[in-house]
Amino acid sequence: MWRGVPLCDVLKRCGIYSKKHGALNVCFEGAEHLPGGGGCKYGTSIKKEIAMDPSRDIILAYMQNGELLTPDHGFPVRIIIPGFNGGRMVKWLKRIIVTTKESDSFYYYRDNKVFPSHVNLQLANAEGWWYNPECAIDELNINSVITRPCHKEILPINSWTTRRPYTLRGYAYSGGGKKVKRVEVTMDGGETWQVCTVDHAEKPNKYGKFWCWCFWSLDVEVLDLLGAKEIAVRAWDETFNTQPEKLIWNLLLMGSITCNRE
Amino acid sequence: MWRGVPLCDVLKRCGIYSKKHGALNVCFEGAEHLPGGGGCKYGTSIKKEIAMDPSRDIILAYMQNGELLTPDHGFPVRIIIPGFNGGRMVKWLKRIIVTTKESDSFYYYRDNKVFPSHVNLQLANAEGWWYNPECAIDELNINSVITRPCHKEILPINSWTTRRPYTLRGYAYSGGGKKVKRVEVTMDGGETWQVCTVDHAEKPNKYGKFWCWCFWSLDVEVLDLLGAKEIAVRAWDETFNTQPEKLIWNLLLMGSITCNRE
Numbered sequence: 001m002w003r004g005v006p007l008c009d010v011l012k013r014c015g016i017y018s019k020k021h022g023a024l025n026v027c028f029e030g031a032e033h034l035p036g037g038g039g040c041k042y043g044t045s046i047k048k049e050i051a052m053d054p055s056r057d058i059i060l061a062y063m064q065n066g067e068l069l070t071p072d073h074g075f076p077v078r079i080i081i082p083g084f085n086g087g088r089m090v091k092w093l094k095r096i097i098v099t100t101k102e103s104d105s106f107y108y109y110r111d112n113k114v115f116p117s118h119v120n121l122q123l124a125n126a127e128g129w130w131y132n133p134e135c136a137i138d139e140l141n142i143n144s145v146i147t148r149p150c151h152k153e154i155l156p157i158n159s160w161t162t163r164r165p166y167t168l169r170g171y172a173y174s175g176g177g178k179k180v181k182r183v184e185v186t187m188d189g190g191e192t193w194q195v196c197t198v199d200h201a202e203k204p205n206k207y208g209k210f211w212c213w214c215f216w217s218l219d220v221e222v223l224d225l226l227g228a229k230e231i232a233v234r235a236w237d238e239t240f241n242t243q244p245e246k247l248i249w250n251l252l253l254m255g256s257i258t259c260n261r262e
Numbered sequence: 263m264w265r266g267v268p269l270c271d272v273l274k275r276c277g278i279y280s281k282k283h284g285a286l287n288v289c290f291e292g293a294e295h296l297p298g299g300g301g302c303k304y305g306t307s308i309k310k311e312i313a314m315d316p317s318r319d320i321i322l323a324y325m326q327n328g329e330l331l332t333p334d335h336g337f338p339v340r341i342i343i344p345g346f347n348g349g350r351m352v353k354w355l356k357r358i359i360v361t362t363k364e365s366d367s368f369y370y371y372r373d374n375k376v377f378p379s380h381v382n383l384q385l386a387n388a389e390g391w392w393y394n395p396e397c398a399i400d401e402l403n404i405n406s407v408i409t410r411p412c413h414k415e416i417l418p419i420n421s422w423t424t425r426r427p428y429t430l431r432g433y434a435y436s437g438g439g440k441k442v443k444r445v446e447v448t449m450d451g452g453e454t455w456q457v458c459t460v461d462h463a464e465k466p467n468k469y470g471k472f473w474c475w476c477f478w479s480l481d482v483e484v485l486d487l488l489g490a491k492e493i494a495v496r497a498w499d500e501t502f503n504t505q506p507e508k509l510i511w512n513l514l515l516m517g518s519i520t521c522n523r524e
Binding site: 019047049050053055114116117118134135137138139140141142175176181182184192193194195206207208236238239240241242244245246248255 | 281309311312315317376378379380396397399400401402403404437438443444446454455456457468469470498500501502503504506507508510517
Protein backbone atom coordinates (compact mmCIF):
# COMPACT_ATOMS: atom_id res chain seq x y z
CA MET A 1 0.00 0.00 0.00
CA TRP A 2 1.56 3.23 -1.19
CA ARG A 3 0.85 6.72 0.10
CA GLY A 4 1.77 9.92 -1.65
CA VAL A 5 0.67 13.10 -3.39
CA PRO A 6 -1.14 12.99 -6.75
CA LEU A 7 1.31 13.97 -9.46
CA CYS A 8 -1.35 15.86 -11.43
CA ASP A 9 -2.08 18.08 -8.42
CA VAL A 10 1.60 18.91 -7.98
CA LEU A 11 1.98 19.73 -11.68
CA LYS A 12 -1.15 21.91 -11.66
CA ARG A 13 0.08 23.70 -8.53
CA CYS A 14 3.37 24.41 -10.29
CA GLY A 15 1.46 25.87 -13.24
CA ILE A 16 2.22 23.27 -15.92
CA TYR A 17 2.00 24.71 -19.45
CA SER A 18 -0.54 23.50 -22.00
CA LYS A 19 0.48 21.04 -24.70
CA LYS A 20 0.31 23.89 -27.19
CA HIS A 21 3.00 25.66 -25.24
CA GLY A 22 5.30 22.69 -25.29
CA ALA A 23 4.32 20.60 -22.27
CA LEU A 24 4.35 17.24 -24.06
CA ASN A 25 6.38 15.05 -21.73
CA VAL A 26 6.98 14.84 -18.00
CA CYS A 27 10.49 13.63 -17.21
CA PHE A 28 11.63 12.16 -13.91
CA GLU A 29 15.23 12.12 -12.75
CA GLY A 30 16.56 10.06 -9.88
CA ALA A 31 19.68 10.51 -7.74
CA GLU A 32 21.47 7.37 -8.89
CA HIS A 33 24.49 7.10 -11.10
CA LEU A 34 24.41 3.58 -12.45
CA PRO A 35 27.29 1.63 -13.97
CA GLY A 36 27.42 1.75 -17.76
CA GLY A 37 24.99 4.63 -17.98
CA GLY A 38 27.10 6.99 -20.00
CA GLY A 39 27.57 9.24 -16.97
CA CYS A 40 23.91 10.22 -16.60
CA LYS A 41 21.41 9.67 -13.83
CA TYR A 42 18.52 7.26 -14.01
CA GLY A 43 15.70 9.01 -15.76
CA THR A 44 12.60 8.38 -17.82
CA SER A 45 9.48 10.18 -19.00
CA ILE A 46 5.77 9.78 -19.61
CA LYS A 47 3.42 11.73 -21.84
CA LYS A 48 1.68 14.76 -20.35
CA GLU A 49 -1.82 13.37 -20.92
CA ILE A 50 -0.86 10.31 -18.89
CA ALA A 51 0.70 12.38 -16.11
CA MET A 52 -2.38 14.61 -15.83
CA ASP A 53 -5.00 11.84 -16.00
CA PRO A 54 -6.64 11.64 -12.55
CA SER A 55 -8.02 8.15 -13.27
CA ARG A 56 -4.48 6.76 -13.32
CA ASP A 57 -3.72 7.50 -9.65
CA ILE A 58 -0.07 8.43 -10.30
CA ILE A 59 1.52 9.58 -7.07
CA LEU A 60 4.76 10.95 -5.67
CA ALA A 61 5.00 8.30 -2.97
CA TYR A 62 6.68 8.82 0.39
CA MET A 63 5.17 5.94 2.40
CA GLN A 64 4.72 2.21 1.92
CA ASN A 65 2.55 0.10 4.21
CA GLY A 66 2.23 2.91 6.75
CA GLU A 67 5.93 3.66 7.06
CA LEU A 68 8.30 6.04 5.34
CA LEU A 69 9.93 4.48 2.28
CA THR A 70 13.01 2.43 2.98
CA PRO A 71 16.18 3.36 1.06
CA ASP A 72 15.72 0.29 -1.17
CA HIS A 73 12.26 1.47 -2.16
CA GLY A 74 13.26 5.02 -3.04
CA PHE A 75 13.48 7.12 0.16
CA PRO A 76 12.54 9.95 0.45
CA VAL A 77 10.24 10.00 -2.56
CA ARG A 78 9.57 7.98 -5.72
CA ILE A 79 7.03 7.84 -8.52
CA ILE A 80 4.31 5.19 -8.52
CA ILE A 81 2.45 4.74 -11.84
CA PRO A 82 -0.10 1.96 -11.37
CA GLY A 83 -0.47 -0.40 -14.32
CA PHE A 84 2.76 0.79 -15.94
CA ASN A 85 6.11 -0.79 -16.50
CA GLY A 86 8.20 -0.51 -13.32
CA GLY A 87 11.02 1.15 -15.25
CA ARG A 88 8.99 4.38 -15.25
CA MET A 89 8.64 4.47 -11.44
CA VAL A 90 11.79 6.41 -10.62
CA LYS A 91 13.24 5.99 -7.13
CA TRP A 92 15.16 8.64 -5.13
CA LEU A 93 13.40 11.24 -7.22
CA LYS A 94 15.34 14.49 -7.50
CA ARG A 95 13.79 16.44 -10.36
CA ILE A 96 10.63 16.58 -12.49
CA ILE A 97 11.10 18.38 -15.79
CA VAL A 98 8.32 19.18 -18.25
CA THR A 99 9.63 19.30 -21.82
CA THR A 100 8.68 19.00 -25.47
CA LYS A 101 11.01 16.02 -25.88
CA GLU A 102 11.01 12.67 -24.16
CA SER A 103 13.64 11.99 -21.49
CA ASP A 104 17.18 11.99 -22.86
CA SER A 105 18.47 9.64 -20.16
CA PHE A 106 20.58 6.72 -21.33
CA TYR A 107 18.26 4.41 -19.37
CA TYR A 108 15.14 5.73 -21.00
CA TYR A 109 16.49 4.91 -24.45
CA ARG A 110 18.36 1.75 -23.61
CA ASP A 111 15.82 -0.05 -21.52
CA ASN A 112 12.14 -1.01 -21.36
CA LYS A 113 11.68 -1.59 -25.08
CA VAL A 114 10.05 -4.30 -27.14
CA PHE A 115 11.64 -4.58 -30.58
CA PRO A 116 10.45 -6.71 -33.48
CA SER A 117 11.96 -10.16 -33.28
CA HIS A 118 14.38 -9.68 -36.20
CA VAL A 119 16.14 -6.86 -34.32
CA ASN A 120 19.34 -8.01 -32.66
CA LEU A 121 21.88 -5.84 -30.84
CA GLN A 122 23.81 -4.92 -33.98
CA LEU A 123 20.67 -3.89 -35.85
CA ALA A 124 19.28 -1.99 -32.85
CA ASN A 125 22.48 0.07 -32.80
CA ALA A 126 22.85 0.42 -36.57
CA GLU A 127 19.27 1.39 -37.31
CA GLY A 128 18.55 3.45 -34.20
CA TRP A 129 15.78 1.21 -32.88
CA TRP A 130 16.58 2.44 -29.37
CA TYR A 131 15.14 5.84 -30.31
CA ASN A 132 11.90 4.54 -31.83
CA PRO A 133 9.06 5.69 -29.54
CA GLU A 134 6.80 2.90 -30.82
CA CYS A 135 8.98 0.38 -28.97
CA ALA A 136 8.68 1.85 -25.47
CA ILE A 137 6.78 -0.17 -22.87
CA ASP A 138 4.35 1.91 -20.84
CA GLU A 139 1.14 0.08 -19.93
CA LEU A 140 1.77 -3.59 -19.30
CA ASN A 141 0.23 -6.47 -21.23
CA ILE A 142 -1.70 -9.38 -19.79
CA ASN A 143 0.26 -12.02 -17.87
CA SER A 144 -0.13 -14.83 -15.36
CA VAL A 145 2.07 -17.00 -13.18
CA ILE A 146 1.86 -20.44 -11.53
CA THR A 147 3.09 -20.38 -7.92
CA ARG A 148 1.84 -23.81 -6.80
CA PRO A 149 3.22 -26.34 -7.54
CA CYS A 150 6.43 -24.52 -6.76
CA HIS A 151 9.89 -25.51 -7.88
CA LYS A 152 11.09 -28.82 -6.45
CA GLU A 153 7.76 -29.40 -4.70
CA ILE A 154 7.23 -33.08 -4.00
CA LEU A 155 3.77 -34.58 -3.65
CA PRO A 156 3.85 -38.08 -2.23
CA ILE A 157 1.35 -40.30 -4.04
CA ASN A 158 -0.51 -42.31 -1.47
CA SER A 159 -4.05 -43.16 -0.46
CA TRP A 160 -4.33 -39.90 1.51
CA THR A 161 -3.19 -37.48 -1.22
CA THR A 162 -5.02 -39.19 -4.05
CA ARG A 163 -8.35 -38.93 -2.24
CA ARG A 164 -8.08 -35.13 -2.07
CA PRO A 165 -7.90 -32.58 -4.84
CA TYR A 166 -4.65 -30.72 -5.33
CA THR A 167 -5.03 -26.94 -5.57
CA LEU A 168 -3.02 -25.19 -8.27
CA ARG A 169 -2.43 -21.52 -7.47
CA GLY A 170 -0.95 -18.38 -8.91
CA TYR A 171 -1.57 -14.78 -9.80
CA ALA A 172 -2.42 -12.78 -12.89
CA TYR A 173 -2.08 -9.16 -13.87
CA SER A 174 -2.84 -6.75 -16.67
CA GLY A 175 -1.70 -3.16 -17.08
CA GLY A 176 -3.60 0.08 -17.41
CA GLY A 177 -6.16 -0.79 -14.75
CA LYS A 178 -7.72 -3.50 -16.88
CA LYS A 179 -9.44 -6.19 -14.84
CA VAL A 180 -8.32 -9.78 -15.30
CA LYS A 181 -11.57 -11.42 -16.33
CA ARG A 182 -10.54 -15.01 -16.84
CA VAL A 183 -7.72 -17.41 -16.01
CA GLU A 184 -7.43 -20.85 -17.60
CA VAL A 185 -5.15 -23.82 -17.05
CA THR A 186 -4.28 -26.61 -19.46
CA MET A 187 -2.76 -29.93 -18.48
CA ASP A 188 -2.92 -31.49 -21.95
CA GLY A 189 -0.77 -29.16 -24.03
CA GLY A 190 -3.54 -26.71 -24.92
CA GLU A 191 -6.15 -29.24 -26.08
CA THR A 192 -8.53 -28.23 -23.29
CA TRP A 193 -8.48 -25.34 -20.84
CA GLN A 194 -10.08 -25.35 -17.39
CA VAL A 195 -11.55 -22.15 -15.96
CA CYS A 196 -10.00 -21.14 -12.63
CA THR A 197 -11.52 -19.31 -9.70
CA VAL A 198 -10.27 -15.72 -9.70
CA ASP A 199 -10.07 -13.71 -6.51
CA HIS A 200 -9.71 -9.91 -6.72
CA ALA A 201 -8.43 -8.68 -3.37
CA GLU A 202 -9.08 -5.03 -4.24
CA LYS A 203 -12.05 -2.95 -5.26
CA PRO A 204 -11.64 -0.94 -8.46
CA ASN A 205 -10.96 2.79 -8.12
CA LYS A 206 -13.79 5.22 -8.85
CA TYR A 207 -12.94 5.10 -12.55
CA GLY A 208 -13.36 1.32 -12.58
CA LYS A 209 -9.63 0.51 -12.74
CA PHE A 210 -7.90 -2.41 -11.04
CA TRP A 211 -4.27 -1.84 -10.06
CA CYS A 212 -3.37 -5.01 -8.13
CA TRP A 213 -2.74 -8.48 -9.33
CA CYS A 214 -5.44 -11.04 -8.62
CA PHE A 215 -5.11 -14.62 -7.40
CA TRP A 216 -6.31 -17.71 -9.18
CA SER A 217 -6.79 -21.29 -8.01
CA LEU A 218 -7.98 -24.55 -9.49
CA ASP A 219 -8.68 -27.86 -7.80
CA VAL A 220 -7.50 -30.81 -9.87
CA GLU A 221 -7.50 -34.54 -9.32
CA VAL A 222 -4.13 -35.86 -8.25
CA LEU A 223 -4.49 -38.71 -10.74
CA ASP A 224 -4.92 -36.12 -13.51
CA LEU A 225 -1.76 -34.39 -12.32
CA LEU A 226 0.13 -37.67 -12.70
CA GLY A 227 -0.77 -37.80 -16.37
CA ALA A 228 0.20 -34.19 -17.13
CA LYS A 229 3.56 -33.57 -18.77
CA GLU A 230 3.19 -29.84 -18.28
CA ILE A 231 0.81 -27.37 -16.68
CA ALA A 232 0.28 -24.03 -18.42
CA VAL A 233 -1.78 -21.00 -17.44
CA ARG A 234 -3.09 -18.10 -19.49
CA ALA A 235 -5.10 -15.05 -18.45
CA TRP A 236 -7.56 -12.79 -20.29
CA ASP A 237 -8.19 -9.17 -19.44
CA GLU A 238 -11.38 -7.18 -19.83
CA THR A 239 -10.49 -6.29 -23.42
CA PHE A 240 -10.22 -10.04 -24.19
CA ASN A 241 -6.57 -9.93 -24.95
CA THR A 242 -4.82 -13.11 -23.88
CA GLN A 243 -1.31 -14.58 -23.82
CA PRO A 244 0.32 -16.18 -26.85
CA GLU A 245 1.04 -19.89 -26.64
CA LYS A 246 4.59 -19.52 -27.88
CA LEU A 247 7.23 -17.08 -26.70
CA ILE A 248 7.73 -14.14 -29.05
CA TRP A 249 11.44 -13.40 -28.83
CA ASN A 250 12.69 -9.83 -28.58
CA LEU A 251 16.09 -8.37 -27.85
CA LEU A 252 15.56 -7.35 -24.20
CA LEU A 253 13.16 -10.25 -23.53
CA MET A 254 10.65 -7.74 -22.20
CA GLY A 255 6.91 -8.01 -22.55
CA SER A 256 7.26 -11.52 -23.95
CA ILE A 257 4.41 -12.80 -21.87
CA THR A 258 3.70 -16.31 -23.09
CA CYS A 259 1.62 -18.88 -21.21
CA ASN A 260 3.39 -19.64 -17.94
CA ARG A 261 4.46 -23.29 -17.78
CA GLU A 262 5.46 -25.59 -14.96
CA MET B 263 -17.14 11.33 -38.96
CA TRP B 264 -19.85 11.38 -36.32
CA ARG B 265 -21.39 14.45 -34.72
CA GLY B 266 -23.42 14.43 -31.55
CA VAL B 267 -23.79 15.52 -27.94
CA PRO B 268 -21.47 14.15 -25.23
CA LEU B 269 -23.37 11.55 -23.24
CA CYS B 270 -21.72 12.61 -19.97
CA ASP B 271 -23.00 16.19 -20.41
CA VAL B 272 -26.54 14.98 -21.01
CA LEU B 273 -26.43 12.71 -17.96
CA LYS B 274 -25.02 15.51 -15.79
CA ARG B 275 -27.68 17.91 -17.05
CA CYS B 276 -30.34 15.36 -16.11
CA GLY B 277 -28.87 15.13 -12.62
CA ILE B 278 -27.50 11.57 -12.65
CA TYR B 279 -27.24 10.08 -9.15
CA SER B 280 -23.94 9.06 -7.58
CA LYS B 281 -22.86 5.40 -7.59
CA LYS B 282 -23.63 5.33 -3.88
CA HIS B 283 -27.22 6.17 -4.68
CA GLY B 284 -27.54 3.37 -7.19
CA ALA B 285 -26.33 4.82 -10.49
CA LEU B 286 -24.19 1.84 -11.48
CA ASN B 287 -25.25 1.22 -15.06
CA VAL B 288 -26.48 3.29 -17.97
CA CYS B 289 -28.92 1.34 -20.15
CA PHE B 290 -29.83 2.21 -23.72
CA GLU B 291 -33.03 1.07 -25.39
CA GLY B 292 -33.70 1.24 -29.12
CA ALA B 293 -36.97 1.25 -31.06
CA GLU B 294 -36.52 -2.10 -32.78
CA HIS B 295 -38.33 -5.31 -32.12
CA LEU B 296 -36.09 -8.02 -33.50
CA PRO B 297 -37.05 -11.57 -34.41
CA GLY B 298 -36.36 -14.11 -31.68
CA GLY B 299 -35.85 -11.48 -29.02
CA GLY B 300 -38.36 -12.70 -26.51
CA GLY B 301 -40.60 -9.73 -27.27
CA CYS B 302 -38.23 -7.07 -26.01
CA LYS B 303 -36.54 -4.19 -27.75
CA TYR B 304 -32.87 -4.04 -28.56
CA GLY B 305 -31.08 -2.82 -25.47
CA THR B 306 -27.73 -2.91 -23.74
CA SER B 307 -25.84 -1.11 -20.98
CA ILE B 308 -22.46 0.20 -19.95
CA LYS B 309 -21.05 0.95 -16.53
CA LYS B 310 -21.56 4.43 -15.15
CA GLU B 311 -17.83 5.17 -14.86
CA ILE B 312 -17.48 4.43 -18.57
CA ALA B 313 -20.49 6.56 -19.48
CA MET B 314 -19.21 9.54 -17.47
CA ASP B 315 -15.56 9.36 -18.61
CA PRO B 316 -14.93 12.44 -20.78
CA SER B 317 -11.79 10.86 -22.30
CA ARG B 318 -13.95 8.23 -24.03
CA ASP B 319 -15.82 10.70 -26.27
CA ILE B 320 -19.13 8.83 -26.04
CA ILE B 321 -21.80 10.76 -27.92
CA LEU B 322 -25.48 10.72 -28.75
CA ALA B 323 -24.91 11.01 -32.48
CA TYR B 324 -27.32 12.67 -34.88
CA MET B 325 -25.04 13.31 -37.88
CA GLN B 326 -22.59 11.28 -39.94
CA ASN B 327 -20.23 12.86 -42.46
CA GLY B 328 -22.03 16.20 -42.29
CA GLU B 329 -25.53 14.85 -42.85
CA LEU B 330 -28.33 13.68 -40.61
CA LEU B 331 -28.15 9.97 -39.88
CA THR B 332 -29.73 7.74 -42.45
CA PRO B 333 -32.38 5.28 -41.23
CA ASP B 334 -29.88 2.43 -41.61
CA HIS B 335 -27.44 4.20 -39.32
CA GLY B 336 -29.93 4.92 -36.55
CA PHE B 337 -31.94 8.06 -37.42
CA PRO B 338 -32.75 10.21 -35.55
CA VAL B 339 -30.18 9.41 -32.83
CA ARG B 340 -27.86 6.61 -31.82
CA ILE B 341 -25.05 5.97 -29.35
CA ILE B 342 -21.42 6.03 -30.50
CA ILE B 343 -18.91 4.54 -28.03
CA PRO B 344 -15.47 4.75 -29.65
CA GLY B 345 -13.24 1.74 -29.06
CA PHE B 346 -16.12 -0.43 -27.88
CA ASN B 347 -17.91 -3.39 -29.33
CA GLY B 348 -20.50 -2.20 -31.87
CA GLY B 349 -23.25 -4.10 -30.05
CA ARG B 350 -23.26 -1.35 -27.40
CA MET B 351 -23.91 1.43 -29.92
CA VAL B 352 -27.70 1.34 -29.93
CA LYS B 353 -29.49 2.70 -33.02
CA TRP B 354 -32.91 4.42 -33.11
CA LEU B 355 -32.33 5.29 -29.47
CA LYS B 356 -35.57 5.79 -27.53
CA ARG B 357 -34.66 5.68 -23.84
CA ILE B 358 -31.68 6.00 -21.52
CA ILE B 359 -32.24 4.46 -18.11
CA VAL B 360 -29.81 4.68 -15.18
CA THR B 361 -30.10 1.66 -12.91
CA THR B 362 -28.34 -0.43 -10.31
CA LYS B 363 -28.57 -3.50 -12.56
CA GLU B 364 -27.23 -4.09 -16.04
CA SER B 365 -29.64 -4.03 -18.97
CA ASP B 366 -32.21 -6.81 -18.84
CA SER B 367 -32.66 -6.90 -22.61
CA PHE B 368 -32.58 -10.31 -24.24
CA TYR B 369 -29.92 -8.98 -26.64
CA TYR B 370 -27.69 -7.76 -23.88
CA TYR B 371 -27.56 -11.20 -22.32
CA ARG B 372 -27.64 -13.28 -25.47
CA ASP B 373 -25.07 -11.48 -27.57
CA ASN B 374 -21.60 -9.94 -27.45
CA LYS B 375 -20.07 -12.51 -25.13
CA VAL B 376 -16.82 -14.45 -25.11
CA PHE B 377 -17.19 -17.74 -23.27
CA PRO B 378 -14.41 -20.18 -22.39
CA SER B 379 -13.90 -22.65 -25.21
CA HIS B 380 -15.45 -25.64 -23.40
CA VAL B 381 -18.80 -23.82 -23.21
CA ASN B 382 -21.22 -24.97 -25.90
CA LEU B 383 -24.86 -23.95 -26.30
CA GLN B 384 -26.20 -26.60 -23.93
CA LEU B 385 -23.72 -25.68 -21.20
CA ALA B 386 -24.29 -21.94 -21.70
CA ASN B 387 -27.99 -22.49 -21.08
CA ALA B 388 -27.62 -25.05 -18.30
CA GLU B 389 -24.99 -23.16 -16.29
CA GLY B 390 -26.22 -19.63 -16.93
CA TRP B 391 -23.07 -18.43 -18.73
CA TRP B 392 -25.21 -15.83 -20.55
CA TYR B 393 -25.59 -13.97 -17.26
CA ASN B 394 -21.91 -13.97 -16.30
CA PRO B 395 -20.73 -10.34 -16.48
CA GLU B 396 -17.11 -11.48 -16.94
CA CYS B 397 -17.98 -12.69 -20.44
CA ALA B 398 -19.32 -9.40 -21.83
CA ILE B 399 -17.30 -7.71 -24.58
CA ASP B 400 -16.88 -3.99 -24.05
CA GLU B 401 -13.50 -2.64 -25.18
CA LEU B 402 -12.24 -4.47 -28.23
CA ASN B 403 -9.03 -6.45 -28.46
CA ILE B 404 -6.25 -5.99 -30.98
CA ASN B 405 -6.92 -7.12 -34.55
CA SER B 406 -5.73 -6.67 -38.13
CA VAL B 407 -6.89 -7.49 -41.63
CA ILE B 408 -5.30 -8.06 -45.04
CA THR B 409 -7.18 -6.23 -47.83
CA ARG B 410 -4.61 -6.61 -50.63
CA PRO B 411 -4.25 -9.13 -52.15
CA CYS B 412 -8.03 -9.34 -52.20
CA HIS B 413 -10.09 -12.44 -52.88
CA LYS B 414 -9.66 -13.81 -56.38
CA GLU B 415 -7.04 -11.20 -57.23
CA ILE B 416 -4.83 -12.37 -60.11
CA LEU B 417 -1.30 -11.09 -60.53
CA PRO B 418 0.14 -11.97 -63.94
CA ILE B 419 3.76 -13.05 -63.58
CA ASN B 420 5.77 -11.40 -66.30
CA SER B 421 8.89 -9.33 -66.75
CA TRP B 422 6.95 -6.15 -65.87
CA THR B 423 5.38 -7.32 -62.61
CA THR B 424 8.44 -9.16 -61.34
CA ARG B 425 10.61 -6.08 -61.67
CA ARG B 426 8.34 -4.12 -59.29
CA PRO B 427 7.50 -4.74 -55.66
CA TYR B 428 3.98 -5.81 -54.83
CA THR B 429 2.36 -3.81 -52.01
CA LEU B 430 0.44 -5.76 -49.41
CA ARG B 431 -2.16 -3.61 -47.65
CA GLY B 432 -4.69 -3.74 -44.84
CA TYR B 433 -5.87 -2.13 -41.66
CA ALA B 434 -5.49 -2.73 -37.95
CA TYR B 435 -7.44 -1.70 -34.90
CA SER B 436 -7.42 -1.92 -31.14
CA GLY B 437 -10.16 -0.94 -28.70
CA GLY B 438 -10.21 1.53 -25.83
CA GLY B 439 -8.28 4.22 -27.71
CA LYS B 440 -5.07 2.18 -27.67
CA LYS B 441 -2.73 3.05 -30.50
CA VAL B 442 -1.67 0.28 -32.86
CA LYS B 443 2.08 0.44 -32.49
CA ARG B 444 3.25 -2.31 -34.79
CA VAL B 445 2.00 -4.47 -37.64
CA GLU B 446 3.95 -7.49 -38.91
CA VAL B 447 3.51 -9.86 -41.83
CA THR B 448 4.81 -13.39 -42.21
CA MET B 449 5.08 -15.26 -45.50
CA ASP B 450 6.85 -18.32 -44.06
CA GLY B 451 4.35 -19.61 -41.53
CA GLY B 452 5.54 -17.49 -38.63
CA GLU B 453 9.26 -18.24 -38.92
CA THR B 454 10.05 -14.58 -39.63
CA TRP B 455 7.90 -11.45 -39.43
CA GLN B 456 8.44 -8.29 -41.47
CA VAL B 457 7.63 -4.90 -39.99
CA CYS B 458 5.04 -2.93 -42.00
CA THR B 459 4.64 0.79 -42.48
CA VAL B 460 1.74 2.00 -40.35
CA ASP B 461 -0.22 5.10 -41.28
CA HIS B 462 -2.45 6.74 -38.67
CA ALA B 463 -4.92 8.96 -40.48
CA GLU B 464 -6.09 10.63 -37.26
CA LYS B 465 -4.52 12.58 -34.46
CA PRO B 466 -5.16 11.26 -30.96
CA ASN B 467 -7.76 13.05 -28.84
CA LYS B 468 -6.55 15.32 -26.04
CA TYR B 469 -6.32 12.33 -23.71
CA GLY B 470 -3.99 10.55 -26.12
CA LYS B 471 -6.57 8.07 -27.43
CA PHE B 472 -6.87 6.78 -30.99
CA TRP B 473 -10.36 5.85 -32.15
CA CYS B 474 -9.88 5.02 -35.83
CA TRP B 475 -8.31 2.07 -37.48
CA CYS B 476 -4.91 2.63 -39.07
CA PHE B 477 -3.59 1.42 -42.42
CA TRP B 478 -0.58 -0.78 -42.97
CA SER B 479 1.41 -1.58 -46.09
CA LEU B 480 4.44 -3.67 -46.97
CA ASP B 481 6.36 -3.89 -50.23
CA VAL B 482 7.42 -7.43 -51.02
CA GLU B 483 9.25 -8.99 -53.93
CA VAL B 484 6.92 -10.72 -56.34
CA LEU B 485 9.30 -13.69 -56.43
CA ASP B 486 8.94 -14.00 -52.64
CA LEU B 487 5.16 -13.94 -53.05
CA LEU B 488 5.41 -16.89 -55.42
CA GLY B 489 7.08 -18.98 -52.73
CA ALA B 490 4.57 -18.11 -50.00
CA LYS B 491 1.88 -20.66 -49.20
CA GLU B 492 0.11 -18.20 -46.96
CA ILE B 493 0.39 -14.58 -45.87
CA ALA B 494 -0.52 -13.73 -42.27
CA VAL B 495 -0.64 -10.41 -40.44
CA ARG B 496 -0.60 -9.61 -36.73
CA ALA B 497 -0.80 -6.26 -34.96
CA TRP B 498 0.45 -5.05 -31.56
CA ASP B 499 -1.14 -2.26 -29.58
CA GLU B 500 0.50 0.19 -27.22
CA THR B 501 0.16 -2.22 -24.30
CA PHE B 502 2.09 -4.84 -26.36
CA ASN B 503 -0.78 -7.21 -26.60
CA THR B 504 -0.79 -9.06 -29.90
CA GLN B 505 -2.92 -11.62 -31.74
CA PRO B 506 -2.69 -15.35 -31.06
CA GLU B 507 -1.39 -17.52 -33.87
CA LYS B 508 -4.20 -20.03 -33.56
CA LEU B 509 -7.91 -19.35 -33.36
CA ILE B 510 -9.32 -19.66 -29.86
CA TRP B 511 -12.80 -21.06 -30.37
CA ASN B 512 -15.74 -19.70 -28.44
CA LEU B 513 -19.47 -20.21 -28.76
CA LEU B 514 -20.41 -16.97 -30.51
CA LEU B 515 -17.10 -16.76 -32.38
CA MET B 516 -16.66 -13.26 -31.03
CA GLY B 517 -13.37 -11.68 -30.08
CA SER B 518 -11.50 -14.64 -31.54
CA ILE B 519 -8.96 -12.40 -33.20
CA THR B 520 -6.26 -14.66 -34.55
CA CYS B 521 -3.65 -13.65 -37.13
CA ASN B 522 -5.48 -12.77 -40.35
CA ARG B 523 -4.49 -15.12 -43.18
CA GLU B 524 -4.75 -14.94 -46.95
